[in-house]
Amino acid sequence: MRLFYTIILSAFLIGCNSPADRKTEPVNIPDQKTIVHKKFHVVRDNYSFDHYSNWQMDSSDVDFDIDSFFTLNGPVENGFITFFVFNAATDEKNNVDAQVAAHLKKTMKNATVTYFDKWGRYTGHGAIMKGKLLGVFKSQIRIFSFSTPNSSFIMIAEYEDSESELVLPGLELIETTFKLKI
8 A cells, every 4th residue: 555655646746847847937916006996885873984995894802883983904014093983072172182192192102293173074173193103113193083062083093104105095085985974
């Protein structure tokens, strides 16, 4: 029986091409920036938005709730957008100030902070933090809050400057299509 397996194995190995006989051709891997990604439309009772297929909903967080707290991870290691959606009014300025203070304390201690008031179709309170994430990676954190008497949201987007070309198209799609159902 051992002789039988030896003959079969020998025949297989003899039939295989040697590495010298193999022709290698370069593999053309497309650049991430040129790939067209399908759009997905998310519709919930309190909000809706579109996102590209290379952005994934992160349901692994213990506090994940698709109706009130969720994160979409971008196509890179450190690019994401997080939403808190409330069915009540919140204080826009306090929301942003609290997030800026928390990030300055833990994740981006020496950031420069500038303020803005428009995100997508909404006018509210926002901040852009620029600095080194964890003291190492040049990054940006965008925070925005909007409120009505009946509902509100906080948006936090974070990405490394070196990955902005891959992240910004997805963030822009989410921003231009996000709609809070008031």
